[in-house]
Amino acid sequence: MLIKNISLLAGLNPGGLTRRRGSEMSELPSIAGAWLRIAPDGTVDSYGPMDSLPETSEAEETTDAAGGIVIPAFCDSHSHIVYAGSRHGEFVDKIHGLSYEQIAANGGGILNSADRLHETSEDDLFAQSLERAREVMMKGTACLEIKSGYGLTLPDELKMLRVIARIAQVLPLTVRATFLGAHAVGRAYAGRQGEYVSHIINDMLPAVAAEGLADFVDVFCDRGFFTTDETARIIEAAARYGIRPKIHANELDFSGGVQTGVRHGALSTDHLERIGDEEISLLAQSDTVATMLPGASFFLGMPYGPARRAIDAGATVALASDYNPGSSPSGDMRTVWALGCIKMKLTPEEALNAVTINGAAAMDLGASHGSIAAGRKANLIITRPMQALAQIPYQYTTPWISELIINGKRMMAVCPRAVDIAP
Ligand code: NIG
Ligand code: FE
Numbered sequence: 001m002l003i004k005n006i007s008l009l010a011g012l013n014p015g016g017l018t019r020r021r022g023s024e025m026s027e028l029p030s031i032a033g034a035w036l037r038i039a040p041d042g043t044v045d046s047y048g049p050m051d052s053l054p055e056t057s058e059a060e061e062t063t064d065a066a067g068g069i070v071i072p073a074f075c076d077s078h079s080h081i082v083y084a085g086s087r088h089g090e091f092v093d094k095i096h097g098l099s100y101e102q103i104a105a106n107g108g109g110i111l112n113s114a115d116r117l118h119e120t121s122e123d124d125l126f127a128q129s130l131e132r133a134r135e136v137m138m139k140g141t142a143c144l145e146i147k148s149g150y151g152l153t154l155p156d157e158l159k160m161l162r163v164i165a166r167i168a169q170v171l172p173l174t175v176r177a178t179f180l181g182a183h184a185v186g187r188a189y190a191g192r193q194g195e196y197v198s199h200i201i202n203d204m205l206p207a208v209a210a211e212g213l214a215d216f217v218d219v220f221c222d223r224g225f226f227t228t229d230e231t232a233r234i235i236e237a238a239a240r241y242g243i244r245p246k247i248h249a250n251e252l253d254f255s256g257g258v259q260t261g262v263r264h265g266a267l268s269t270d271h272l273e274r275i276g277d278e279e280i281s282l283l284a285q286s287d288t289v290a291t292m293l294p295g296a297s298f299f300l301g302m303p304y305g306p307a308r309r310a311i312d313a314g315a316t317v318a319l320a321s322d323y324n325p326g327s328s329p330s331g332d333m334r335t336v337w338a339l340g341c342i343k344m345k346l347t348p349e350e351a352l353n354a355v356t357i358n359g360a361a362a363m364d365l366g367a368s369h370g371s372i373a374a375g376r377k378a379n380l381i382i383t384r385p386m387q388a389l390a391q392i393p394y395q396y397t398t399p400w401i402s403e404l405i406i407n408g409k410r411m412m413a414v415c416p417r418a419v420d421i422a423p
Contacts, residue, residue, distance in 0.1 A: 001038045001408060002056050003382065006065040009034035009047055010389055011072040011356060013373040018366030020353045022284070022314035028349040028389070036070060038378040042408030046374060063410065067385035068402050069392070071352060073142035074333035074381075075359030075370045078246075078270050078291055080147050080180075080324035081136070082129040082160050082167075083113050084120035087325040100300055100327060101224060101252065109326055110184040113150040117160070126163045133167050136323065136331035142379035142406045143360060143369045144173050145246075145320075147218055149180030153188065154204050157181050161213035172406045174377070176363045178246060179205070179214035182226050182234055197230045201237040209241035215363075216267065220248040221257035228256040235264050246362070250274045251296070262286045268318065268362040272305040273297060280306065284314040289362040293322035294339035300327050307344040307354070318358035319344075319351065338396035348390045378408040 012029040020027070035053050039045035046054075056062055090103050090112070103109050117125065136144065146164045151157035161177055168175035181200040189196035208214050217238035221231040225248075235245040244267050249257025251271035258279040261269040268289035272279070273296075283290045292305030307317050319340045323331030333355050340351030360370030369377050382403040386392060392400055404411040 001061045001063060002035060002054070003038075003063045003065050003070065004035045004050065004053060005067060006034040006036065006070045006382075007067045007386065008032050008069045008389060009036060009372065010069060011352065011372050012047070013357070013371035013376070016373065017357065017371070019289070019316045019361035020357055021316045022311055025311055025317065025350040025353045025358070026347060028352060034070075036372070036380075038405070038408040042378055043375050044372055044378050047372070063382070063403065065382050068383040069386045069389060070372075071381050071383070072356040072370050072372055073379035073404065073406065074140045074355050075143040075357070075363065075365065076136065076141045076321050076323075076331065076333055076355075077145045077268065077289075077318055077359040077362035078293060078320035078322050079144060079331060080149060080322070081132040081144075081331060082125065082146055082148070082163050083150050083325050084116040084125055084128060085113075085325075087112060090326065094300070104184075104224070110150065111187060113325055114152045114156070114184070114186065117150045118153070118156055122159050122163060125159065126166050129163055130167055130170065132323065132331065133171055133173060136321070136333070137171060137173055137406070138404070138412060139332050139334060140381050140401050140404060141331065141333050142173060142377070142404075143363065143365060145176040145178055145216070145363050147178040147180040149183030149218070152181065152184060152186030154207060157204055158207065158211070158213065161208060161211075165213060172409065172411075174365065174369060176215045176365070177213060178216040178218045179208045179238075179243070180218040180220070181205075182219040182230070184220065184225065193230070197226070197233060200234055205237055205241065209243065214243055216246050217243045218246050218248060221260060222248065222251050222255045223253035228260045231257065231260050232264065235266070239264070244364070246270060250279065251302070258282060262288045267364055270320070271296070273302050275306065280310050280313045280315065283310060287316070289318050289358060290315045291318040291320050291362050292344070293320055293328065294343055295328040295330055295336055296322045297343070298339060299329065304343045307340065307346055311346070311350060316358055316361060317354050318362045319354040320359060320362070334400070335396065338393040341393045342396070348393050351393065352389070378405055380405040
């Protein structure tokens with residue numbers, strides 16, 4: 001396939017980077033007025049300026065971008081989209097003033113979702129979750145990490161992970177699965193947190209690894225959830241199966257989660273609403289991606305993670321949706337990009353790198369996903385006609401996606417382009 005009349009082909013990767021760190025995040029190699037050719041295997045073949053537009057044969061499909069911008073599709077490195085039902089009741093509780101932690105202490109929150117999930121069959125859970133995965137795909141996500149963590153028993157955690165595997169089978173999304181048995185203490189272990197951690201290590205992890213159901217392991221290392229010692233025990237156990245950690249850290253407090261994650265070579269530490277200079281400099285000196293979740297800050301009214309300071313210090317910052325029923329019931333990465341600009345004061349280029357190549361890096365996929373270069377996945381978004389990249393996060397509720405290409409295939413024509421309706 002050949003795409004022509006691209007007003008700006010943005011997110012090129014001539015240097016073959018697998019992440020953009022610190023000041024590199026402000027760079028977004030681009031060509032104004034461009035074409036792009038996709039190889040039959042669904043990777044990018046070549047690209048160039050319109051004055052070098054190649055000849056096409058009859059057999060080659062041509063797409064006219066008609067002045068739209070082309071960017072890499074989103075890489076959402078943190079989601080919990082496999083869940084049952086909805087927690088809109090807690091949404092109303094929050095409006096009436098209850099905090100996220102008060103709701104959890106009253107038996108709501110994660111345990112509420114675990115109860116719903118327990119009552120739901122695998123097929124029904126698959127159907128509900130597939131709907132959400134389709135939704136985020138149509139909003140421009142081509143690569144998605146999905147966590148377990150609403151099972152909290154061995155059978156229910158396996159049920160979630162099998163659903164994640166089924167989503168990966170039926171949708172063209174690239175999916176990465178994360179085992180988050182340590183999301184909360186399962187009800188059967190109430191008051192026996194240490195025994196629950198041992199159950200994760202001795203029973204859950206071996207079963208998950210035996211079925212090859214998890215790429216990564218995660219722990220909710222925070223005040224009222226799991227301690228740094230428990231986190232270290234779990235991630236050391238996972239390492240014996242070659243499963244790398246991604247840690248929920250510092251959402252509710254200065255939890256030590258960043259230090260524990262960095263020390264254990266975590267791919268990412270995520271949330272980071274409450275971090276200071278020590279955590280920022282640790283992240284800047286390590287390969288651990290600093291993943292921040294502005295959708296959760298927006299929805300819960302929490303502080304936003306200090307993405308600006310982390311970039312200025314030299315960290316690799318990713319932004320992800322955290323799509324989940326409690327703290328971020330949205331997987332819209334267009335909004336995440338815009339919140340990165342509006343609330344975290346990243347430039348449009350920095351925030352786009354955070355939701356593409358650095359999101360890919362947080363899933364260990366930076367070599368194949370999240371940027372545009374020959375041989376890399378042709379996962380692309382074509383926008384409606386736009387004057388400049390900044391217009392996209394600026395016009396943050398406009399449905400600006402015109403065409404989504406995943407693995408080199410057109411996924412939709414969401415809205416007609418000017419060229420289609422011109423007289
Ligand atoms: O990333 N913080 C921990 N876990 C999720 C929320 C889970 C829930 O409330 O259901 C998060 O925000
Ligand atoms: Fe999360």
